[in-house]
Amino acid sequence: MMKKRVAILGATGAVGQEFLLSLENHPWFEVTQLAASERSAGKKYIDAIRDPNSGIIKWQVGGDVPKYARDMMVTSIDQVKVSDLDLVFSAVESDAARDIETKFAKDIPVVSTSSAYRYEEDVPILIPGINDDHVELIEAQKKNRNWKGYVLPLPNCTTTGLAITMKPLYDTYGAKKVIMTSMQAISGAGRSPGVSALDVTDNLIPYIPKEEGKVRVETAKILGKLKDGKIIPADIRVSCTCTRVPVIDGHTESVFVETSKTAKLDDVKHTISEFSDHISVTGLPSAPKDYLVVHEDPTRPQPRIDRQINDGMTTSIGRLEEDTIFDNGVKYVLFSHNKKMGSAKGAVLLAEMLYKKGKI
Amino acid sequence: MMKKRVAILGATGAVGQEFLLSLENHPWFEVTQLAASERSAGKKYIDAIRDPNSGIIKWQVGGDVPKYARDMMVTSIDQVKVSDLDLVFSAVESDAARDIETKFAKDIPVVSTSSAYRYEEDVPILIPGINDDHVELIEAQKKNRNWKGYVLPLPNCTTTGLAITMKPLYDTYGAKKVIMTSMQAISGAGRSPGVSALDVTDNLIPYIPKEEGKVRVETAKILGKLKDGKIIPADIRVSCTCTRVPVIDGHTESVFVETSKTAKLDDVKHTISEFSDHISVTGLPSAPKDYLVVHEDPTRPQPRIDRQINDGMTTSIGRLEEDTIFDNGVKYVLFSHNKKMGSAKGAVLLAEMLYKKGKI
């Protein structure tokens, strides 16, 4: 089999590095081009991430730089040869992402972790296993824009866990209101400059700029229905407060849901378990053994334990209870790994789903 | 003026130590007896808190042991001379608290941080400034039980901030539902053994045993009405999830409220400000300059900053917004110091209020 040729845009940053890891020894995809800013262009990857003053390799995602990438030449994003590619993964920061992704989508598919295109009418926000059917919206997108390719963005990493856990609940019981408080990891803020240790040691910060609006809009869109070439957002009212806590990796969210129908605890557990067992992504190379797990142990999920499960691709639910303040409702705590399922590796899983559907 | 003579029960523990601090140079109260377990009895206070192996003084609450207490003799709780006292502060652990507080209440007032009596029908849960009128229930209590004294417990430290912030909202706009997620400090779990550093470093724990039930019941009781010698709990439905985060002192709570009436943001701010300005405790020795503050800075409240304000006696609100998922509603984040307003110093403030009312 010929592997699909992929490029990583923004390959030197933290998200780009996660892409490199996620694509190491991939059975279907081969990284044939690495692109970054002008400053990195013309260097070997290993040199491009080397600190020019200290000579230190700035590899931020654990372990070693994958062998396949060490000596690859980094090009500037302008110099990427689209004709030699089947797919582009974009890890570009959001300000620049719009123009860059537009340029590539004219010719080939772009799977992106940036927010640039998330709120466009003809662009779905995709979580593989959750709203695969929205993929069809790309046909409208290509047509509208007269593109040969398309752009498919992942959601914000805080939306990911909420939308995944809400999917079986929403489909089975309906959902009128969702009230969520997040306790988000510092790695979610990146490194330029990211969160200062002075701000988050023995402390928490009850505010993450723009985060709450994203979660509200994206959750309704992901759980919405594709109809007549448009997504009708789910009729859910979402309210949330997003906080930053001194945890390295992995977002925890405390969720209260008013359902439309009675949601008995045992039924809910069964529903979630069935959902996870029959998830569409089963068998894809990056799919976890368990898509969604429910912990009986009331002290779970915990970030330091649950982030390690299935390389961060499993979403965990704990503290699941019926919530009697609503006529019908449940409450729970979820954990989702913001650097794995919520970012590059989730994007690779998405690309695998696209490949299976013949969209790449 | 003759100062009222008070004893501290459980004087050697962390809460007892906070009592010692809170009563240093108190204008109305004089600590005349210190009581603890048999093991400490017959020792000077400074020796009673000395580790027998290492000789180290186990003073856990910052600064030095107050001078007045250093050389006081500690008695066993059995040996406390009730006839020489006007008031008892109880910092006894909850298992033993029931019997001990009962014994003292037969003769004199007991102000307690334990939960032993909180859920009795003829026992109010008091927060000075919030439900002072519930004090009158002690007359029924004394009569029912044929006591000369009475027991007045503080609420659980997680309830304190919620009840204080809900009071002006409830009185002005009504409240149908309250949904709260707490991010609680490790000092709330005490030291025997308290929270292990292995459990909470780079981590959080989404569960605190029994905490959520306490918050639900206590909040409704505190906001309830005293009528015909009974408290009719407020008709509020409270749901909450309590978590432990790596923060030393001070509980943060993310709150969503469905109000009965329209609650416009500016009105709400005005309401809270008015409430704080006219709080009944103004002028009491332990009362803070600001009872309740609303931060405009969206990054506040933060535990490491806000715990220092007014020696931990001010409750802080931030992120105050109208919440559109309810027909009427608001959302906010609160901060309350679990070792100060939520514990011993709050109990001293309560005693000051009782004194002013002639109940001591």
Next chain:
Amino acid sequence: MMKKRVAILGATGAVGQEFLLSLENHPWFEVTQLAASERSAGKKYIDAIRDPNSGIIKWQVGGDVPKYARDMMVTSIDQVKVSDLDLVFSAVESDAARDIETKFAKDIPVVSTSSAYRYEEDVPILIPGINDDHVELIEAQKKNRNWKGYVLPLPNCTTTGLAITMKPLYDTYGAKKVIMTSMQAISGAGRSPGVSALDVTDNLIPYIPKEEGKVRVETAKILGKLKDGKIIPADIRVSCTCTRVPVIDGHTESVFVETSKTAKLDDVKHTISEFSDHISVTGLPSAPKDYLVVHEDPTRPQPRIDRQINDGMTTSIGRLEEDTIFDNGVKYVLFSHNKKMGSAKGAVLLAEMLYKKGKI
């Protein structure tokens, strides 16, 4: 090949759990018996580590309980059948360890993480790859004590990194003085009760009871020479200060060494590299790819990065420099994983070495 049958004593504790992990799918050893206290006896392993109140599985070392162990019956230590065993791993706490290890050593080899026997004249303290020749002391031990088996203890986990890094230096350049300050992980203090989060959050504790004396004695013994059936301790003067810092796993040590001979930086690097390349443990199942590495990056070693290298079996050196305050000397910072090379997995590596030497 028939695998050697081994028992784990103290199988339910944190060190015992590390033993279970380290022996999963082991090519030479098969865990045939698990022993713990009376309280656990007669239960399946999975039930023995279940919290009786909450039903929670107390597996403390990451991932899941290895399948092979889940349903094994736990016996009390008294009931272990020695005749069905070739080797015992002891993870028993030090107070009880003396009697228990004595009992087993009468019949079979005991490899131990406890300190019970470390300071006996006829007992070597072994680090595989460092002082393998000391193994011969067990013949004297068996004869002296009229035992069929023997006891071989690992060093204290703080000694491990120091002795490993000092070995090539001492052999090549001699060492007059070693001055060390450790920054030790909280996992080193265990969980009963271990380090309180209140003591180590935003803080460090400059004292670990008895640790410094252990490091002094053990380092000299490990680097000593076996002669006439005795170990002559190395003629090194060691001084150290041991501190506890808010790091989960892995001890960092800042070391200053006065050598006997000139130690040029490049030579020292070469010496260490040669030493690691020709280490005796190469090829043993638990041996790491790199026994000892020298980082050029001055920001390494760092606990959170270096603890992951080679599953915690590699000892890392950084900041290596000539130290001009001595006539001859070097300074460096080392990192050693206290739960892996410094504990159970190090003990398994030791047993592998013994097996190769025909001592099991």
Next chain:
Amino acid sequence: MMKKRVAILGATGAVGQEFLLSLENHPWFEVTQLAASERSAGKKYIDAIRDPNSGIIKWQVGGDVPKYARDMMVTSIDQVKVSDLDLVFSAVESDAARDIETKFAKDIPVVSTSSAYRYEEDVPILIPGINDDHVELIEAQKKNRNWKGYVLPLPNCTTTGLAITMKPLYDTYGAKKVIMTSMQAISGAGRSPGVSALDVTDNLIPYIPKEEGKVRVETAKILGKLKDGKIIPADIRVSCTCTRVPVIDGHTESVFVETSKTAKLDDVKHTISEFSDHISVTGLPSAPKDYLVVHEDPTRPQPRIDRQINDGMTTSIGRLEEDTIFDNGVKYVLFSHNKKMGSAKGAVLLAEMLYKKGKI
């Protein structure tokens, strides 16, 4: 009494803010001018530290902006009116400091926390109470440079604690070698960008660029003798390794000293106690009650406890022991508050000493 008129250069940064705090209600000094960069010039202080996007007041040092400073107009450093000043405190970052301090010193005294002038031959590095006699070097400085004013820098904050604790030891016992490992607070790295939470949570970093060289040179200079218009550095060999640990404020240092003469433990304690009791700064407004304390409790000093003592102006020693690896020697652990005695408030104390000596 007319107060001396002082300006703070760099008044909007973290060190500048500490200066503002340290000079609030000062009996001898009155802050009459605040200077910062062009960006802040022409604004009220409260507006100059306001984030232009969010409107948030960036006051980083606890509590509130002192009232006296809120409405003062900030000028650019170029616009400061030297003729209206008696003294300048410089909190300017080191790159710019050289030119700025030079300009002011031509006319008036400059007390500085920057390193710009520390290593000049005619510039002493002063710690009040330690080497007050070095002040006389300013006469040579003024003459050499033909200045009416002078520059007096504080040492690096890591040097401060080491030099203070070494002073009584060096004077009484001599000191051949000093070997030190620091565990430094994250606040020492400032905020632009300072230490990332990703780098120091559950971690430590064994390297602080340029720090070790500063400590070596400065310690010898501070303990040196002023002779013939020059400082002859003390004949001490200093080696150190500086690390960053997850502690907010306060540097801890583990120190090993080879003394020239026998240093018996009781004598050493007595020596230190005498030294602290007769310290020259006694009675100055910013001087602490205890200049230097020796803890008997082996778990002290601890940053979170000791940073609060005497508002961070006391240097603490613990773990004091004779060190037998030297013919004569002691070892100890020290704590020094890097933001208080090691920075702005230490600079104010220095200015108080200068005032008393008639140098301002």
